Amino acid sequence: MTLTVGVIGGGQLARMMLPPAVALGVRVRVLAETADGSATIAPHEVGDYLDVETVLRFASGVDVVTFDHEHVPQPVLARLVAAGVPVRPGPHALEFAQDKLRMRERVSELGLPSPAWARVTDERGLQEFLDAHGGAGVLKTARGGYDGRGVRVVRSAADAVDWFAALSEDGNPGALLVEELVDFRRELAQQVARRPSGEIAAYPLVETVQRGGVCAEVVAPAPGTTADEEARAIAETIARELDVTGMLAVELFETRDGRVLVNELAMRPHNSGHWSIEGAVTSQFEQHLRAVLDLPLGSTRAREPVTVMVNILGGPTTGTLDERYPAALSAPDVKLHLYGKEPRPGRKIGHATAWGADREEVAARARAVTDSFR
Amino acid sequence: MTLTVGVIGGGQLARMMLPPAVALGVRVRVLAETADGSATIAPHEVGDYLDVETVLRFASGVDVVTFDHEHVPQPVLARLVAAGVPVRPGPHALEFAQDKLRMRERVSELGLPSPAWARVTDERGLQEFLDAHGGAGVLKTARGGYDGRGVRVVRSAADAVDWFAALSEDGNPGALLVEELVDFRRELAQQVARRPSGEIAAYPLVETVQRGGVCAEVVAPAPGTTADEEARAIAETIARELDVTGMLAVELFETRDGRVLVNELAMRPHNSGHWSIEGAVTSQFEQHLRAVLDLPLGSTRAREPVTVMVNILGGPTTGTLDERYPAALSAPDVKLHLYGKEPRPGRKIGHATAWGADREEVAARARAVTDSFR
Numbered sequence: 229m230t231l232t233v234g235v236i237g238g239g240q241l242a243r244m245m246l247p248p249a250v251a252l253g254v255r256v257r258v259l260a261e262t263a264d265g266s267a268t269i270a271p272h273e274v275g276d277y278l279d280v281e282t283v284l285r286f287a288s289g290v291d292v293v294t295f296d297h298e299h300v301p302q303p304v305l306a307r308l309v310a311a312g313v314p315v316r317p318g319p320h321a322l323e324f325a326q327d328k329l330r331m332r333e334r335v336s337e338l339g340l341p342s343p344a345w346a347r348v349t350d351e352r353g354l355q356e357f358l359d360a361h362g363g364a365g366v367l368k369t370a371r372g373g374y375d376g377r378g379v380r381v382v383r384s385a386a387d388a389v390d391w392f393a394a395l396s397e398d399g400n401p402g403a404l405l406v407e408e409l410v411d412f413r414r415e416l417a418q419q420v421a422r423r424p425s426g427e428i429a430a431y432p433l434v435e436t437v438q439r440g441g442v443c444a445e446v447v448a449p450a451p452g453t454t455a456d457e458e459a460r461a462i463a464e465t466i467a468r469e470l471d472v473t474g475m476l477a478v479e480l481f482e483t484r485d486g487r488v489l490v491n492e493l494a495m496r497p498h499n500s501g502h503w504s505i506e507g508a509v510t511s512q513f514e515q516h517l518r519a520v521l522d523l524p525l526g527s528t529r530a531r532e533p534v535t536v537m538v539n540i541l542g543g544p545t546t547g548t549l550d551e552r553y554p555a556a557l558s559a560p561d562v563k564l565h566l567y568g569k570e571p572r573p574g575r576k577i578g579h580a581t582a583w584g585a586d587r588e589e590v591a592a593r594a595r596a597v598t599d600s601f602r
Numbered sequence: 603m604t605l606t607v608g609v610i611g612g613g614q615l616a617r618m619m620l621p622p623a624v625a626l627g628v629r630v631r632v633l634a635e636t637a638d639g640s641a642t643i644a645p646h647e648v649g650d651y652l653d654v655e656t657v658l659r660f661a662s663g664v665d666v667v668t669f670d671h672e673h674v675p676q677p678v679l680a681r682l683v684a685a686g687v688p689v690r691p692g693p694h695a696l697e698f699a700q701d702k703l704r705m706r707e708r709v710s711e712l713g714l715p716s717p718a719w720a721r722v723t724d725e726r727g728l729q730e731f732l733d734a735h736g737g738a739g740v741l742k743t744a745r746g747g748y749d750g751r752g753v754r755v756v757r758s759a760a761d762a763v764d765w766f767a768a769l770s771e772d773g774n775p776g777a778l779l780v781e782e783l784v785d786f787r788r789e790l791a792q793q794v795a796r797r798p799s800g801e802i803a804a805y806p807l808v809e810t811v812q813r814g815g816v817c818a819e820v821v822a823p824a825p826g827t828t829a830d831e832e833a834r835a836i837a838e839t840i841a842r843e844l845d846v847t848g849m850l851a852v853e854l855f856e857t858r859d860g861r862v863l864v865n866e867l868a869m870r871p872h873n874s875g876h877w878s879i880e881g882a883v884t885s886q887f888e889q890h891l892r893a894v895l896d897l898p899l900g901s902t903r904a905r906e907p908v909t910v911m912v913n914i915l916g917g918p919t920t921g922t923l924d925e926r927y928p929a930a931l932s933a934p935d936v937k938l939h940l941y942g943k944e945p946r947p948g949r950k951i952g953h954a955t956a957w958g959a960d961r962e963e964v965a966a967r968a969r970a971v972t973d974s975f976r
Binding site for chain 1: 620937
């Protein structure tokens with residue numbers, strides 16, 4: 229008998245589950261949005277994850293369903309569960325990754341440190357929050373945002389007229405989330421894996437460098453932090469209390485006074501964990517497969533003093549990817565990962581990972597490869 | 603444009619090319635002997651590699667043809683070349699991996715160190731060789747042997763009556779190869795990769811431990827050897843002079859007086875290089891893809907003081923593989939690789955790799971995992 233993991237979503241996260249599946253002797257099967265999706269390098273079918281019948285048919289051929297993204301609607305997830313399909317993470321956990329307002333409510337209930345936040349349904353409520361928090365805030369749509377989309381810094385309720393109008397126009401009974409503008413020192417991310425049977429494994433805390441709301445670089449482990457234990461406790465609490473199965477990433481702000489605050493959650497492999505392919509004993513992609521199959525978790529130990537992952541965002545402004553490829557492969561001691569995606573401005577089309585003893589030397593080595601695609 | 607590497611043969615070597623293909627952004631397509639072959643986890647078709655039309659049709663959909671094994675007959679290879687298909691390694695190189703007598707002739711022509719050997723066509727010739735070399739020798743069929751098959755230690759020509767009879771019965775104009783029984787200290791293996799454009803990259807020399815003619819363990823780098831430079835020079839000479847492209851493994855005897863002698867050649871990824879998946883910056887499988895695509899070769903540097911790979915030979919004598927699987931995955935800091943093959947006595951169905959500072963500690967850790975499948 230060979231176990232098959234069904235992955236809904238054909239992006240690079242599904243794609244990168246394929247190599248560890250080969251090693252573990254399990255199979256990955258992908259439900260991809262389009263025939264040219266990144267993960268169509270794996271066995272796949274093309275179908276609409278919004279369509280219940282498509283998803284049920286896909287699920288009938290696999291042992292467990294997991295995800296490349298968090299966009300599968302709750303009614304579709306509920307039908308999978310009703311049909312007896314193991315869905316990991318389950319809908320009851322995923323809703324906190326799908327809805328930032330529900331996440332904020334739940335994380336606050338758990339007593340975990342968060343930025344000040346409020347649920348706002350109109351401009352007046354937003355203005356009150358801004359007035360109480362230094363005149364600025366980060367406004368977020370509860371659903372649908374990623375990589376900086378659905379997120380806006382506002383300094384007046386007038387900055388959000390269009391979003392409130394959209395809320396009322398489509399009769400959406402929802403609200404927006406506003407958070408204080410945290411004066412953070414840097415951003416961190418804590419990943420943990422959790423099995424249905426309860427076992428949890430935590431990765432080293434990492435530093436994430438964002439540019440324009442998009443992750444640009446990750447340094448693992450995060451240098452010079454005293455927040456390791458707290459970050460780990462936060463992520464383990466969230467994983468346990470929200471009954472997350474598979475990989476969980478908790479994005480954190482590190483404040484100037486050394487505290488950490490929960491920023492966002494992702495319940496799947498995450499860009500902040502790509503370093504682990506070469507840098508940890510067990511990659512986040514292998515760990516995700518182990519976790520959703522309820523197999524023993526692997527060691528999360530870092531193999532190197534420092535590992536740096538740099539994203540390739542967009543593609544060459546002149547010439548083609550293919551022309552740049554040999555130069556990128558020539559760089560010594562850097563591992564290149566391409567996702568099989570057509571370059572578009574700002575699009576994540578791959579990443580490069582290097583490791584060694586010195587952060588700056590290692591980062592420069594990885595950047596030399598990503599720069600070769602500019 | 604996405605490059606596609608066509609691999610003839612559906613075994614574990616083709617299978618293990620899939621993970622680096624995912625990272626490199628290239629595609630692997632396999633011509634598998636059977637629908638349940640190890641490499642059918644990759645995109646594949648099932649077909650007979652002895653059939654020219656099947657192989658030509660397969661090749662028409664790929665950018666380069668390479669191999670999981672050396673069994674594709676020369677007439678089939680010649681047709682591929684005639685059709686303009688890049689075949690790497692080419693037929694003119696592969697013949698020396700297919701025919702041990704031709705290999706011995708060529709290696710001797712190159713002045714490289716070999717055991718004493720002779721081409722023998724009858725019992726009288728064999729007996730003369732044995733008499734001249736201490737009364738014993740290793741008799742080999744020129745073609746078709748692997749993992750100890752087609753190899754026999756003989757102490758008298760009478761031990762080979764059946765093989766000579768088979769030679770004459772099928773009208774085969776061939777001969778047998780006899781080699782002196784080398785009193786070796788241990789066996790070593792030297793891998794190099796070579797691109798069509800000439801670039802060569804050599805891996806660290808490794809020690810291979812054979813049991814019953816089958817590779818049981820590999821230790822990388824080979825501890826306590828002074829033969830590194832000579833082994834590397836031998837492998838580079840063979841790669842260059844035989845115009846090998848892709849991975850080349852040269853199996854070597856280390857004699858008690860510290861010399862190395864060429865034992866066998868393999869022109870593909872090889873069991874002696876599985877350690878490189880975790881233990882080297884560039885695995886042999888990634889390197890093979892780079893080499894056959896004529897892309898820049900990657901660093902062959904060992905990442906750890908010592909890496910030990912242990913084969914899983916056969917399967918549990920009681921119970922199933924699935925029952926042993928969770929225990930095998932529980933071992934800390936060991937990477938398990940399963941090939942998706944049904945266990946049969948002595949069959950290679952997977953391997954385990956561990957690394958660290960001390961050979962014995964590392965080997966014990968890896969063996970604990972392979973033992974869990976007994």
